[in-house]
Amino acid sequence: MTELALYIHWPFCVSKCPYCDFNSHVRDNVDQNLWRDALLADLAYEASLLPDARLISIFFGGGTPSLMPPETVAALIEAAGQHWRMDDAVEITLEANPSSVEAARFGDLARAGVNRVSLGLQSLDDEALRFLGRAHDVAESLAALKTAQQAFTRVSFDLIYALPGQTEAAWSAELKSALAFGTDHLSLYQLTIEPGTRFATLAARGEIAEADPDYGAALYTATQDLTEAVGLPAYEISNHARPGEESRHNLAYWRYRPYAGIGPGAHGRRTAMATVRHKKPENWLMAVARNGHGLQAEERLASRDEAVEAVMMGLRLNEGIDRTALSQAVIDEANVDRLAALGLLHKQGSRIAATLPGRLVLNSLLAEIIADAPTLPA
Known part of the structure; x- marks a missing residue:
């Protein structure tokens, strides 16, 4: 029986953060019943094309899915369990902002079936939170984290570093504080300025800039040292x-x-088929009403394309990839040997993985590892 993961996108936010390039939208009014029914219809259509699967995870992402009514979350979880067999250890994650309003829903969300929450703390410094356009302050964040740890079996949270003017000492102190909160999972991202965001506009005016690559590398290395030291590699x-x-x-x-x-x-990978839903909420709703699903496009992937995607995704992991599991030979073995000799790759049997120095230049590595590589995103 095929293992399957399910992603459910809730596109609405209270406000748009200046660094965010996700598919998130601010709307004055959301018809909750209409949205629940549309998501259930989209789910039913996708499930009809993926029979006999075992569901290992559900992920509510956004946007801000903690703004969803718990009743909608419960209805989607229940429907997923009717469409597919639920794994005994199914992981059901919901992304949440650490506001007091949303934290008040955590108990209801846990009762709806959510067993893991990912909190967007983003910073433990009030000035940094204002710069990032966040609606909460540190005190509210920590209160929400405490509530989450009481409500959910598993809790993760996000932090953004390499902010303008942030020193290595300041980031190290912030990370040490975060590591003392007792969570077993952290997502730690360097600030990147994405096209189409408010920060991109400010960068074009010369008002802000991304961290110097060498400085970013130093912060990344310090991050690895601190997290490994406390058992969160x-x-x-x-x-x-x-x-x-x-x-x-x-x-x-x-x-x-x-x-x-x-x-x-939302994107998917269904039996060698790449799927994508309409992006704008109103267009997606109209598509569901018209067709019974929100699909905008689906494309059958060639075996080589699948193998290339598997390499690009797998080398993000410390475990790397098993070359024998690829559907086609797309690895430039001579370049793998050369990069391994330079200390950027690690080889063990049929597996290859990026080393710490290699992860710092992963896109460049991929361009050399993949034979006749396509142009890779930054």
């Missing part, structure tokens, strides 16, 4: 966990396993 470029506490859902992506995606802008 990186298992992926930006994700850290105690052994056994890795995100099952995200591992499905990085190990290139099948996953279904429903809701506005």
Whole structure:
């Protein structure tokens, strides 16, 4: 029976953060009943094309899915369990902002079936939170974290570092504080300025800038040292966990396993088929009303394309990839040997993995590892 991960996208936020390039939208009014019914219809359509699967994870992402009514979350979890067999250890994650309003729903969300929450703390410094456009302060964040730890079996949270003016000492002190909170999973991201965001506009004016690459590398290395020292090593470029506490859902992506995606802008990989839903919420709703699903496009992937995607995703993981598991030979073995000699790759039997120095230049590595590589995103 095929293992399957399910992604459900809730596109709405209270406000748009200046660094965010996710498919998130601010709307004055959301018809909750209409959205629940549309998501259930999109789910039913996707399930009809993926029979006999065992569901290992559900991930509510956004947007801000903690703004969803718990009744909608419960209805989607129940429907997923009717469409597919639920794994006994199914991981059900919901992304949440650490506001007091949303934290008040945590108990109801846990009763709805959510057993893992990912909190967008983003910083433990009030000035940094204002710079990042966050609606909460540190005190509210920590109160929400405490509530989450009482409500959910597993808790993760995000932090952003390499902010303008942030010193290595300041980041190290912040991270040490975060590591004392007792969670078993952290997502730690360097600030990147993405096209189309408010920060991109400010960068074009010369008002802000990304960290110098060498400085960013120093912060990244310090991050690895601190997290490893307390037993939360990186298992992926930006994700850290105690052994056994890795995100099952995200591992499905990085190990290139099948996953279904429903809701506005959601992507999926279904039996060698790449799927994408309409991105704008209103367009997605109209598509569901018209067709019974929100699909905008689906494309059958060639074996080589699948193999290339598997390499690009798998080398984000510390475990790397097993070359014998690839559907086609797409690895430039001569370049692998050369990069291994330079200390950027590690080879063990049929597996290859990026070393710490290699992860710092992963996109460049991929361009050399993949024979006739396509242009890779930054």
